[in-house]
Amino acid sequence: MNNYPAILIIAPLLGAFFAGLAAWIQERLSYPLALISLALSTFASVNVLMEVIANGTVHYRMAGWAPPMGIEYRIDLLNAMVLVLVSSIAFLNLLASYQNVEQETHDRAASFYVAYLLFVVGLLGVVATGDLFNLYVLIEITSLTSYTLVALGDRDRAPLASLNYLFIGVIGASFYLLGVGYIYIITGSLNMVDVAGILPNLPGSSTVLVGFILCLLGVWIKMALFPLHVWLPNGYTYAPTAFSRVVAPLMTKVMVYVMIRLMITVFGLEYIFVTLHLSEAVVWLGTIAIVFGGIMALAQKNLKKMLSYIIVCEIGYMVGGAWLGNELGMTGAILHIVNDALMTFALFLALGNIVYKIKDVDYSNLSGLFGKMPWTMAGFVLAAFSIIGVPPTCGFFSKWYLILGAFEAGAYHFAAALLISSLICAVLFFKVFEICFFAPEGNGLSHDNSHGHGDPVIVMDEAPVASLVTLGIVSLALILVGVYSGTIVNTIILPFLR
Amino acid sequence: MKLLGFIIVCLTGTFLLYGTSDLPDWGDPNSPASLHLSNHYIEKAVAETEVPNLVTAVLADYRGFDTMFETAVVFTAGLACFLLLRDFKPKEDRYYRHVPTGVVLHFKDKARQLRVGTEFEAVDKDWVPSDMVIKTVCRILIPFIQIYALYVVAHGDFSPGGGFQGGVIFGSSFILLAISYNLKTLMKRVSEKFLGIFSAVGVLIYVGIGAIAMVMGGNFLDYSTLAPLLPVNPGHIRALGMLGVEIGVGIAVMAVMAIIYINIVSQGRHDEGL
Numbered sequence: 001m002n003n004y005p006a007i008l009i010i011a012p013l014l015g016a017f018f019a020g021l022a023a024w025i026q027e028r029l030s031y032p033l034a035l036i037s038l039a040l041s042t043f044a045s046v047n048v049l050m051e052v053i054a055n056g057t058v059h060y061r062m063a064g065w066a067p068p069m070g071i072e073y074r075i076d077l078l079n080a081m082v083l084v085l086v087s088s089i090a091f092l093n094l095l096a097s098y099q100n101v102e103q104e105t106h107d108r109a110a111s112f113y114v115a116y117l118l119f120v121v122g123l124l125g126v127v128a129t130g131d132l133f134n135l136y137v138l139i140e141i142t143s144l145t146s147y148t149l150v151a152l153g154d155r156d157r158a159p160l161a162s163l164n165y166l167f168i169g170v171i172g173a174s175f176y177l178l179g180v181g182y183i184y185i186i187t188g189s190l191n192m193v194d195v196a197g198i199l200p201n202l203p204g205s206s207t208v209l210v211g212f213i214l215c216l217l218g219v220w221i222k223m224a225l226f227p228l229h230v231w232l233p234n235g236y237t238y239a240p241t242a243f244s245r246v247v248a249p250l251m252t253k254v255m256v257y258v259m260i261r262l263m264i265t266v267f268g269l270e271y272i273f274v275t276l277h278l279s280e281a282v283v284w285l286g287t288i289a290i291v292f293g294g295i296m297a298l299a300q301k302n303l304k305k306m307l308s309y310i311i312v313c314e315i316g317y318m319v320g321g322a323w324l325g326n327e328l329g330m331t332g333a334i335l336h337i338v339n340d341a342l343m344t345f346a347l348f349l350a351l352g353n354i355v356y357k358i359k360d361v362d363y364s365n366l367s368g369l370f371g372k373m374p375w376t377m378a379g380f381v382l383a384a385f386s387i388i389g390v391p392p393t394c395g396f397f398s399k400w401y402l403i404l405g406a407f408e409a410g411a412y413h414f415a416a417a418l419l420i421s422s423l424i425c426a427v428l429f430f431k432v433f434e435i436c437f438f439a440p441e442g443n444g445l446s447h448d449n450s451h452g453h454g455d456p457v458i459v460m461d462e463a464p465v466a467s468l469v470t471l472g473i474v475s476l477a478l479i480l481v482g483v484y485s486g487t488i489v490n491t492i493i494l495p496f497l498r
Numbered sequence: 499m500k501l502l503g504f505i506i507v508c509l510t511g512t513f514l515l516y517g518t519s520d521l522p523d524w525g526d527p528n529s530p531a532s533l534h535l536s537n538h539y540i541e542k543a544v545a546e547t548e549v550p551n552l553v554t555a556v557l558a559d560y561r562g563f564d565t566m567f568e569t570a571v572v573f574t575a576g577l578a579c580f581l582l583l584r585d586f587k588p589k590e591d592r593y594y595r596h597v598p599t600g601v602v603l604h605f606k607d608k609a610r611q612l613r614v615g616t617e618f619e620a621v622d623k624d625w626v627p628s629d630m631v632i633k634t635v636c637r638i639l640i641p642f643i644q645i646y647a648l649y650v651v652a653h654g655d656f657s658p659g660g661g662f663q664g665g666v667i668f669g670s671s672f673i674l675l676a677i678s679y680n681l682k683t684l685m686k687r688v689s690e691k692f693l694g695i696f697s698a699v700g701v702l703i704y705v706g707i708g709a710i711a712m713v714m715g716g717n718f719l720d721y722s723t724l725a726p727l728l729p730v731n732p733g734h735i736r737a738l739g740m741l742g743v744e745i746g747v748g749i750a751v752m753a754v755m756a757i758i759y760i761n762i763v764s765q766g767r768h769d770e771g772l
Binding site: 003006007010013014017018020021023024060061062063064065068069070071107108111112114115118121125131133134137138140141144145147148151152159178182184185186187188189198205206207208209210211213 | 519520561695721
């Protein structure tokens with residue numbers, strides 16, 4: 001019996017409780033326990049992906065009960081890919097962030113790791129499950145841990161940011177739950193495939209429509225689609241580094257996955273695009289999100305907040321792409337889940353390294369960074385190029401699919417927004433590079449160093465080795481995923497869509 | 499802004515009502531919810547699990563995986579309270595009460611401390627002696643509350659009840675102790691370490707039973723594979739598995755109730771709050 005689908009989520013869950021118990025005996029034990037459990041989880045999810053590619057969809061019955069009665073893990077190509085993404089990013093981030101946790105939350109590091117593991121368990125469970133209600137329970141776990149961990153950040157502003165996040169997040173989760181309630185009462189089932197089998201027998205049902213829209217709204221709130229994004233920028237800016245590094249790349253992307261899963265597996269593309277005609281309105285919403293996210297990012301004076309607004313902008317790409325209603329757009333959206341997770345992870349890794357050395361990342365403090373942290377900045381530049389969409393990096397390829405999809409669907413406004421946002425990102429990042437590279441070392445420091453002749457001496461002061469190595473691995477992944485994106489599309493995304 | 503909010507609320511309400519226009523009638527025996535899965539549970543659950551209470555069978559077996567994560571949610575709530583509220587800073591002022599005379603000493607110097615023992619006990623500024631009537635009544639009540647809690651946990655698979663309810667009742671007996679005496683009395687009996695460990699152990703029992711089932715060659719949480727481990731009738735093993743799981747839930751909920759209460763009333767300082 002192949003138990004990998006269960007192990008990939010049970011390993012971090014057990015790890016969380018053992019790490020919690022270990023903390024009462026010897027606090028240092030928590031970190032290695034957390035690391036081991038995430039390594040196991042990554043191993044299991046890679047195995048699941050191999051198996052899915054080789055033998056097709058994996059079904060795993062929890063407690064051994066057949067699907068509509070019990071809960072089933074149904075892992076197809078899309079899940080398996082996102083599972084590998086989630087578990088590996090969570091593992092790499094934990095590897096990289098030991099020093100950051102020690103620096104920021106020293107007195108409660110062990111509890112931090114426990115909450116971190118539970119957060120990852122939630123994300124993995126959301127992705128792996130084939131049951132609508134089980135999905136809700138796991139959204140609850142991710143949300144609860146992320147409210148907690150966000151509040152642990154900046155002493156003054158994080159609690160308020162977290163409270164805002166909590167209010168809006170709870171509304172989002174309730175919308176989703178209410179939607180599931182409507183669907184249950186009309187179909188009598190919670191299993192996704194089972195529900196998908198029953199829904200076509202209920203044409204024109206207002207209950208199904210309301211259920212669908214409620215689920216969708218809930219997921220949109222959770223993924224911070226404009227104008228439901230207000231919780232995100234502050235939440236991610238003031239969260240502790242080790243957590244913002246994992247929540248920024250994963251949380252929103254996992255919710256995009258949930259949306260695509262609801263669209264394709266539960267309600268069916270025909271219902272959405274043919275019966276409801278929602279495509280155009282939502283693509284417009286995506287377009288507005290892209291433009292608005294870009295403009296708001298331009299207005300920021302703080303590197304962390306700027307990157308948070310770029311996430312809002314990127315969500316517009318994926319939502320718009322998924323709702324274009326053609327294969328190219330959907331391919332682009334799914335590929336962009338992977339690419340954007342990697343790019344955002346690389347950006348936030350670099351950002352975390354910078355925060356580790358200079359606490360405050362206002363633009364005015366960034367001068368001289370290329371000399372001070374050359375390796376970190378190299379990774380940052382590569383990730384920035386990927387966000388802008390420069391060819392060998394992965395960001396280019398998903399954008400290419402999205403633009404092709406937009407042209408095929410005749411959504412020229414969406415294509416234009418994609419191009420404009422590339423331009424905005426270029427402006428944004430080159431502004432940062434300019435400050436980091438050319439601006440003189442500020443605040444009188446330069447005057448002390450430069451008596452008489454030439455430039456001030458900039459001492460190299462890099463972040464911890466573990467963080468740099470991780471950043472190196474992710475940067476490599478950015479290029480590799482870019483180069484092999486054709487393979488990913490042909491072996492995973494297209495077989496899934498057809 | 500208020501008007502805008504009002505309009506949005508009205509629109510949402512109309513939308514929700516629109517959704518109900520297509521709902522099956524209240525209590526309709528032919529509604530999908532009572533035809534599709536319910537029949538299977540009602541007809542087969544007792545035969546398949548040997549648990550007389552159908553609700554428990556659905557909760558702890560058919561959908562046991564959900565319940566496991568619900569327990570994890572409870573644990574997370576306790577963890578969140580600990581993580582955000584717990585204040586490790588040493589207290590500024592210290593107060594000690596001389597037990598035989600009731601005289602309270604106030605130390606403003608942080609460095610100086612008294613040995614707390616039979617002669618002196620540490621008290622807090624806001625400390626008020628409790629009323630004897632309240633103390634006596636609660637002292638008599640608490641053991642009965644706790645026994646009742648154990649009964650609710652143990653009886654979960656026969657009648658309404660189970661781990662969540664039993665755990666809450668047990669936890670409330672701790673809270674009653676803290677209210678009627680004071681927080682220190684409670685913390686003397688159940689320390690922070692005890693609660694922290696038991697909240698994790700409770701969930702660990704649940705996940706552990708599932709994991710053992712996996713080691714024994716079944717799927718995760720498949721209690722039927724536990725049969726070789728226990729000297730019981732193999733048909734009854736699912737009911738026993740559920741009982742074990744309910745006990746885990748009960749322990750976790752009990753500990754988390756106390757953790758949440760202690761951290762919130764004392765704002766994480768673990769001295770006299772309310």
